[in-house]
Amino acid sequence: MTQPDKNMVIPRIHINWTRYSRIAIRRCYCSNCESRTFFLGFFQDWYGRDEICLRCGDRWQDGEFCERPFLRGWRKKSIEGAKREYRRLRKALA
Numbered sequence: 001m002t003q004p005d006k007n008m009v010i011p012r013i014h015i016n017w018t019r020y021s022r023i024a025i026r027r028c029y030c031s032n033c034e035s036r037t038f039f040l041g042f043f044q045d046w047y048g049r050d051e052i053c054l055r056c057g058d059r060w061q062d063g064e065f066c067e068r069p070f071l072r073g074w075r076k077k078s079i080e081g082a083k084r085e086y087r088r089l090r091k092a093l094a
């Protein structure tokens with residue numbers, strides 16, 4: 001058995017891809033806020049649509065209500081994270 005050459009360079013492969021293929025902003029009724037609010041929508045092939053209410057931070061995946069995290073300040077983090085992701089994707093998908 002031969003030993004690997006110490007000077008051998010192992011190439012690193014890094015693959016970048018956009019997780020979501022489509023984004024959208026829409027206004028509809030939030031059952032948690034009990035009012036019409038804005039939602040950020042992210043669509044990903046094979047996984048469907050994620051929607052986040054910009055008023056309460058709750059998330060729906062393919063129309064199913066997602067579990068809320070047991071974390072202090074999660075609503076604000078969810079809203080800010082959705083806005084950040086939306087801004088990033090707007091540039092990436094343009």
Ligand SMILES: [Zn+2]
Nearest residue numbers: 030033053056
């Ligand atoms: Zn809401």
